[in-house]
Amino acid sequence: MRREGGELADGTLEAVHEPTARVIQQLRQARVRLERAAAPELRLSPAIRALWRTEMRLDRPLRVAIYGEMNAGKSSLANLLAGIESLPTAVISNTRIPTLLYHADEPEIWMVEEDGSKERLRSDNIVPRRSIFRVEVGLPTRRLRAMQILDLPGLSDPRIGGAPVDLTAHQVDAAIWCTMSTQAWKESERTAWSMLSPRLNARGVLVATHRDLLAQPSDPRKLLVRLRAEAGTSFTSIVLLSTLEAIAVMGRERRGLAGATWIASGAEALETALGSLLLSLREQRAAAALRMTSRIAQRALQRIDNNRGAASRAAL
Ligand SMILES: Nc1nc2c(ncn2[C@@H]2O[C@H](COP(=O)(O)OP(=O)(O)OP(=O)(O)O)[C@@H](O)[C@H]2O)c(=O)[nH]1
Numbered sequence: 148m149r150r151e152g153g154e155l156a157d158g159t160l161e162a163v164h165e166p167t168a169r170v171i172q173q174l175r176q177a178r179v180r181l182e183r184a185a186a187p188e189l190r191l192s193p194a195i196r197a198l199w200r201t202e203m204r205l206d207r208p209l210r211v212a213i214y215g216e217m218n219a220g221k222s223s224l225a226n227l228l229a230g231i232e233s234l235p236t237a238v239i240s241n242t243r244i245p246t247l248l249y250h251a252d253e254p255e256i257w258m259v260e261e262d263g264s265k266e267r268l269r270s271d272n273i274v275p276r277r278s279i280f281r282v283e284v285g286l287p288t289r290r291l292r293a294m295q296i297l298d299l300p301g302l303s304d305p306r307i308g309g310a311p312v313d314l315t316a317h318q319v320d321a322a323i324w325c326t327m328s329t330q331a332w333k334e335s336e337r338t339a340w341s342m343l344s345p346r347l348n349a350r351g352v353l354v355a356t357h358r359d360l361l362a363q364p365s366d367p368r369k370l371l372v373r374l375r376a377e378a379g380t381s382f383t384s385i386v387l388l389s390t391l392e393a394i395a396v397m398g399r400e401r402r403g404l405a406g407a408t409w410i411a412s413g414a415e416a417l418e419t420a421l422g423s424l425l426l427s428l429r430e431q432r433a434a435a436a437l438r439m440t441s442r443i444a445q446r447a448l449q450r451i452d453n454n455r456g457a458a459s460r461a462a463l
């Protein structure tokens with residue numbers, strides 16, 4: 148079945164996470180009740196704001212960064228995950244600026260500067276020459292509602308001086324490291340991955356792209372065995388992928404030849420691996436929101452109790 152934006156409908160990547168939706172609903176109800184009930188003397192607005200912030204954090208799509216060395220196939224993978232054949236902008240070929248793909252009702256492009264200011268880019272605009280922190284591309288693609296994709300410049304790209312991008316500044320929840328199947332998981336990549344934040348090290352998928360360029364039929368298996376031995380403990384999953392083969396059948400029904408190509412390309416395995424990582428992140432996030440909510444509620448109740456105590460002392 149073809150859906151909006153051309154991507155296929157099933158799969159956990161775009162499914163609504165019901166427990167998260169329930170927690171958001173409960174938070175919203177609690178916040179609205181507090182807002183209605185809060186007399187100014189109770190000074191509950193910090194609790195209301197904290198509930199609202201927790202709600203917002205929970206409602207935000209997860210953000211997956213795609214990282215790796217130059218030409219490893221990062222932008223092609225970003226397109227595959229977003230369910231688009233190619234981006235409506237040339238900014239993307241030879242990525243020089245981190246590019247965030249997110250959901251928008253109409254296609255739009257924004258330039259975000261280092262100071263956080265944003266400027267909408269229209270077809271008659273010239274790309275500004277100031278230092279740009281990020282390009283943000285909004286697309287009406289259903290899948291991007293649940294997952295945003297950050298396509299990064301290639302590491303050790305001489306044009307950016309090889310300086311690694313600060314992923315913390317981009318508020319990334321998970322990362323995919325792209326490595327070329329034909330020369331996979333080099334020493335330089337091991338070093339770069341180990342230097343990422345420890346938090347992301349436990350939230351990463353290793354994707355060996357260009358799988359179709361492996362010469363012998365036995366090569367994919369051998370590569371997978373080697374990668375599991377060398378990188379198995381650094382990633383939650385390892386997948387071999389031919390991105391171009393997957394993109395070629397991306398919008399088609401997963402039956403017959405197209406279905407077989409989808410599976411053989413490694414795209415199905417990638418979606419399963421990424422889907423289960425994102426699911427566990429959503430569960431962690433919902434559990435953290437509940438813990439936070441109970442702390443907020445305790446503080447608010449304490450405040451109400453203190454206020455009652457003060458009021459009854461004043462009445463004596
Ligand atoms: N055969 C084959 N070619 C691929 C695959 N993935 C990407 N390519 C090609 O490899 C080249 C580089 O792909 P990109 O997706 O632009 O790579 P990138 O990592 O974003 O490159 P930079 O942004 O310059 O670092 C392009 O010509 C792609 O068409 C793949 O799985 N198989």
Ligand SMILES: [Mg+2]
Binds near residue numbers: 241299
């Ligand atoms: Mg690129």
